[in-house]
Amino acid sequence: MLAGWTSLTGSSEGSHLLWTDLINRWSEPHRRYHGLAHLVAVLSLVDGPTSSDAVRLAAWYHDAVYDPTRFDNEECSAELAAATLPTVGVDRATVAEVSRLVLVTRTHQYDAADTDAALLCDADLSILAGPASAYVGYANAIRAEYAHVPDPEFRAGRTKVLTELLGRKRLFGTAAFAALESAARDNMQAELALLRS
Secondary structure, eight states: OHHHHHHHHOSSHHHHHHHHHHHHHHTOTTOSSSSHHHHHHHHHHHOOTTOOHHHHHHHHHTTSSOOTTOSOHHHHHHHHHHHHGGGGTOOHHHHHHHHHHHHHTTTTOOOTTOHHHHHHHHHHHGGGGSOHHHHHHHHHHHHHHTTTSOHHHHHHHHHHHHHHHHTSSOSOOSHHHHTTHHHHHHHHHHHHHHHHO
């Protein structure tokens, strides 16, 4: 992970300190799903030969701030990117693009021509198309992250999220993920059935 980070930000002491800060953030104890394993998965999926530096950096920051009791995590994560990336020499245009991409992950909605947003969002949502056992683990981890929310409220909120996602014409925007559409919908339908039972 460090090698991937330094390929984007250099190997200065400041870069190493920022990497350590991000790893610590992603390792916070309240993260049951949105932790290091999720970061590693997203990084591996956006790390292609044609991927932009902005989308790779956005992967590092997309859930860098994650507090399930708040509703502005993406905004705070984008602000963190804007405040810290210039300190390691990332140019202004790239920083702005990283912040924009992080904000897109709030809704996972973007223009069809926005290939960087499509790649980041597809990577972020890839768990939806995982094997059924992995999906159940993901759903349980999300519930654990929201343990502070009473069960009836959680069920209603989660049902709303899943229903909205299932109502979309397409979940995934890249050709590489298009084949996963059916598996993702099956997993979400199964979770929805459990929530409604």
